[in-house]
Amino acid sequence: MNASISSNRIYFQGNPWPEGHKIKDFQWTLEIIDAEVWFHFHLVTDDYYAERDIEDDENLDYPSEWNAPIVWGNYHRCTISSTDWHEGGFKVCEIDKYSLDFLNELELSVDALPCDLNDHDAKAFQIYLLGHDTVVDHCIKFFRIERTDNFRIQWNGKIALTYVGDYEPSHQFNLEIASVKAPTLYFKPCLIVAGLKP
Structure with a gap:
């Protein structure tokens, strides 16, 4: 990731705010x-x-809606989610392989191109950006912070403005989450009692 990227901000390449936008919530x-x-x-x-x-x-003729501040202002903020509108998400590994050490420096490709941009529910994530658009071709990297349960996450992907009928994923976003606690697997013991029915 580019050294000029600040943590806990998201950057939409070529939009009116080259300094990016603050991430208010990340789960x-x-x-x-x-x-x-x-x-x-x-x-x-x-x-x-x-x-x-x-x-x-x-008086300025913007090349596209992507470049026009008033268009961005009409939609207020961005949400990228695997849970808000559909049952998405992405596979990491088999359950017996999962550990914080396994996760450290793991790099995953999700919804790599080429893929069908019409099937929103089949994608790992959905996005509300300039309307309900489409987000694909993710690269997600995890870096463990020393020996803690926290990770730094680098994430980039591509966006197609499908809300206005543009199915070319020609726009890119990238972000870095500075520190977030990794979800943990908790196994509950199964108590088996052998006996005879009365």
Whole structure:
């Protein structure tokens, strides 16, 4: 990831805010599906204009909606989620392989291109950006912070503005979460009592 990227901010390459946007909420959860570990992320940004409002220049011909501050202002903030609108998420490993050591320096590719951008429910994540758009081609990396349960996460992916009918994933986002606690597997002992029915 670029050294100029600050932690706990998300950057939409080429949008009106090159300094990025603050991440207000980030949740990392775990689910077991058929003896496999799956992760879920839920991310919400601050309002796009929260730190710096931009006056829209009526005399300027913006190349696309992506470049126009007023368009971003109409949609307020971004949510990227594997849980908010559908049952998404992404596979990590078999359950018996999962540990914090295994997770350290793990790099995962999720919904790699080429893929069908029409099937939103089949994707790991859905996104509300400039409307309900599409997010694919994720690269997610985990870095354990010393010997703690916390991790630094680097995440980038591509966006297609499908809300307005653009199915080309030509826009990129990237972010870094400075420190977040990893979800833990808890195994409850199974008590088996042998006996005869009366």
